[in-house]
Amino acid sequence: MKVLLRLLRYTRPHIGWAAVAVVGMVGVALATVFLMYLVVPLFDNMLGAGAAQQILGKNVAGEGSGAGKKPLSPVVRGLQRQFERARAALASHLPSEGWALAALVLLTVFVKNALTYFGHYAFFRTGLATVKDLRDHLVDALLRQSPEYFQQQPTAVLMSRVTNDVEQITAALSDRFGDLFQDSFTVVGLLVYAFSLNFRFALAALVVAPLLIAPVWHFSRRLRKRSHQSQQRLGEMNTVLDEVFKGHKVVQAFGMERFEAARFRQATRRHFTANLKARKVQALNAPVMEVLGVGGAMALIGYASHLISRGEMTLGLFTSFLFALYCMYNPIKRLNKLNLALQMAIAAGERVFAVLDAPVAITDRPNARPFGQLRQGIRFSNVHFAYEPEKPVLRGFDLEIPAGKVVALVGPSGAGKSTVAQLLPRFWDVQQGCITADGVDIRDFTLASWRGAIGLVTQETVLFNTTIRANIAYGQEEVDEERLRACAQAAFAEEFILEFPDGYDTVVGEAGIKLSGGQRQRLAVARALYKNPPILILDEATSALDAEAEAVVQKALENLMRGRTTLVIAHRLATVRNADWIAVMDEGRVVEQGTHRQLLARSGLYAYLAELQGLTE
Numbered sequence: 294m295k296v297l298l299r300l301l302r303y304t305r306p307h308i309g310w311a312a313v314a315v316v317g318m319v320g321v322a323l324a325t326v327f328l329m330y331l332v333v334p335l336f337d338n339m340l341g342a343g344a345a346q347q348i349l350g351k352n353v354a355g356e357g358s359g360a361g362k363k364p365l366s367p368v369v370r371g372l373q374r375q376f377e378r379a380r381a382a383l384a385s386h387l388p389s390e391g392w393a394l395a396a397l398v399l400l401t402v403f404v405k406n407a408l409t410y411f412g413h414y415a416f417f418r419t420g421l422a423t424v425k426d427l428r429d430h431l432v433d434a435l436l437r438q439s440p441e442y443f444q445q446q447p448t449a450v451l452m453s454r455v456t457n458d459v460e461q462i463t464a465a466l467s468d469r470f471g472d473l474f475q476d477s478f479t480v481v482g483l484l485v486y487a488f489s490l491n492f493r494f495a496l497a498a499l500v501v502a503p504l505l506i507a508p509v510w511h512f513s514r515r516l517r518k519r520s521h522q523s524q525q526r527l528g529e530m531n532t533v534l535d536e537v538f539k540g541h542k543v544v545q546a547f548g549m550e551r552f553e554a555a556r557f558r559q560a561t562r563r564h565f566t567a568n569l570k571a572r573k574v575q576a577l578n579a580p581v582m583e584v585l586g587v588g589g590a591m592a593l594i595g596y597a598s599h600l601i602s603r604g605e606m607t608l609g610l611f612t613s614f615l616f617a618l619y620c621m622y623n624p625i626k627r628l629n630k631l632n633l634a635l636q637m638a639i640a641a642g643e644r645v646f647a648v649l650d651a652p653v654a655i656t657d658r659p660n661a662r663p664f665g666q667l668r669q670g671i672r673f674s675n676v677h678f679a680y681e682p683e684k685p686v687l688r689g690f691d692l693e694i695p696a697g698k699v700v701a702l703v704g705p706s707g708a709g710k711s712t713v714a715q716l717l718p719r720f721w722d723v724q725q726g727c728i729t730a731d732g733v734d735i736r737d738f739t740l741a742s743w744r745g746a747i748g749l750v751t752q753e754t755v756l757f758n759t760t761i762r763a764n765i766a767y768g769q770e771e772v773d774e775e776r777l778r779a780c781a782q783a784a785f786a787e788e789f790i791l792e793f794p795d796g797y798d799t800v801v802g803e804a805g806i807k808l809s810g811g812q813r814q815r816l817a818v819a820r821a822l823y824k825n826p827p828i829l830i831l832d833e834a835t836s837a838l839d840a841e842a843e844a845v846v847q848k849a850l851e852n853l854m855r856g857r858t859t860l861v862i863a864h865r866l867a868t869v870r871n872a873d874w875i876a877v878m879d880e881g882r883v884v885e886q887g888t889h890r891q892l893l894a895r896s897g898l899y900a901y902l903a904e905l906q907g908l909t910e
């Protein structure tokens with residue numbers, strides 16, 4: 294229920310359309326009732342003019358009316374009087390000619406259907422707009438989530454939340470709720486109408502109707518159950534067959550033919566019994582329905598003719614009654630189905646709200662301040678970090694990156710280099726120790742300002758399915774053409790960009806599929822240049838490239854690093870030998886550091902790795 298209310302709260306901005314929908318649907322219900330009402334004079338006119346007016350007039354007089362004979366509760370009687378008066382007043386305005394009545398029926402049908410259209414349109418509009426808002430809201434929430442969340446929730450699951458689950462809510466909110474409102478209005482309208490026609494008769498009909506509908510439900514439930522059983526028995530039979538055929542050699546070798554045949558006979562007997570029971574229900578259905586149906590109808594007709602003979606009812610009224618009952622059947626059937634749709638929507642809503650309510654692990658601290666400029670440098674002090682408990686990745690990692698210098702991080706695979714690169718922009722937060730910028734814990738800066746100061750180029754370049762221009766100037770609404778071209782040139786990208794017929798307006802395809810790996814990498818460099826961040830992280834930015842492409846991208850990267858505080862991670866030591874400082878990492882901490890020459894001279898891990906790569910000086 295709470296879920297439903299919360300879903301309904303999303304309709305608030307669309308309350309205008311919701312109101313139109315309700316008005317339309319109430320209109321439809323009223324028109325339906327009016328149509329039923331028109332049946333009375335229509336039929337009575339056919340039989341003899343004035344019959345309806347006669348009975349209506351009699352009722353209004355109060356003398357000898359059915360309501361007067363046996364005492365009904367005064368409230369009911371009062372209400373009935375009101376209705377009778379209203380009907381009589383209406384009747385006096387109705388034309389008496391048959392053709393005019395028929396025309397009025399047509400007009401009412403037209404109005405009713407026009408209202409149906411507007412009511413449904415408004416309802417769908419409300420529902421769909423609500424669901425759109427919900428979906429947008431959901432994605433807003435997801436985009437704020439930390440990588441940890443995305444790692445725990447498979448992409449497919451998240452996609453399903455945004456697409457399937459929301460779609461199920463649409464089905465309930467927009468389609469089923471439309472039916473719910475329309476049907477309830479109609480049923481209530483028809484019920485009120487039926488009771489206003491003749492209270493006792495309506496009561497009698499209401500008692501009889503469930504007697505007719507209940508067996509339908511009962512039979513269909515029984516039939517479903519029986520068919521299910523019969524299916525199961527069929528399955529058992531198949532299992533026996535499967536075993537016997539596949540294992541026929543074993544059966545024969547052991548002389549078990551008769552035993553297996555008996556087993557099969559047992560299975561067929563059970564299937565026969567179950568099947569027969571299902572057919573019995575099926576065979577019983579139609580006769581019982583017909584007997585009950587005709588019996589119920591006859592009882593009603595008997596009662597009606599009794600009332601008619603006493604002048605308390607006309608044939609027109611009776612027909613109108615039957616129509617009203619008939620018109621209630623479908624809405625009631627649909628209302629019965631509503632429950633299922635609602636349950637599904639509630640379940641989907643719960644899943645969606647679980648996503649909406651998931652706490653965001655990495656957010657601004659209450660008094661976070663914007664990051665200004667980096668003057669001294671960045672320092673990792675005794676940083677501990679684990680993605681999963683009990684599996685430490687960083688264990689007391691220390692490193693200093695002086696402002697404006699290039700510091701390289703090298704070491705064996707799995708040492709934790711990329712993890713260091715992820716901690717710097719706070720994709721994850723350290724679990725012990727701290728990372729400071731000019732002595733201030735980076736968690737004291739606002740996320741937006743801190744991340745805004747960092748450029749990240751990794752091995753996997755993420756490009757969006759839009760133009761090269763928009764990919765380079767990612768996130769900027771106003772593109773500075775000159776700067777764009779300067780960045781593309783510095784990234785050695787302009788050359789290939791201009792080879793495309795559309796130049797900077799070339800759409801790169803999903804994830805940049807139309808570009809080569811090296812081209813994608815150079816676009817990523819151009820993007821970082823355009824952002825112009827004071828701090829730069831390069832994580833294996835060239836490792837996916839062949840030697841030639843790597844040389845070009847390496848030059849592009851050198852342009853990018855100039856004047857920035859840079860952390861560069863690479864397997865190939867040749868690409869980092871010119872760094873100002875090199876830290877060698879192993880098992881989550883720095884094991885040695887210095888310049889390329891100093892490290893070679895130490896004959897440690899660095900010298901060993903360098904030798905493996907044929908780098909001797």
Ligand SMILES: Nc1ncnc2c1ncn2[C@@H]1O[C@H](COP(=O)(O)OP(=O)(O)OP(=O)(O)O)[C@@H](O)[C@H]1O
Pocket residue numbers: 444680681686704705706707708709710711712713
């Ligand atoms: N998102 C993650 N969730 C869980 N464990 C992770 C995650 N990313 C990395 N790890 C684990 O953390 C350890 C360090 O990984 P990391 O990517 O930092 O190593 P690396 O030094 O960059 O290695 P490589 O040189 O191969 O890129 C590895 O054991 C890895 O399995």
Ligand SMILES: [Mg+2]
Pocket residue numbers: 710711712833
């Ligand atoms: Mg890595």
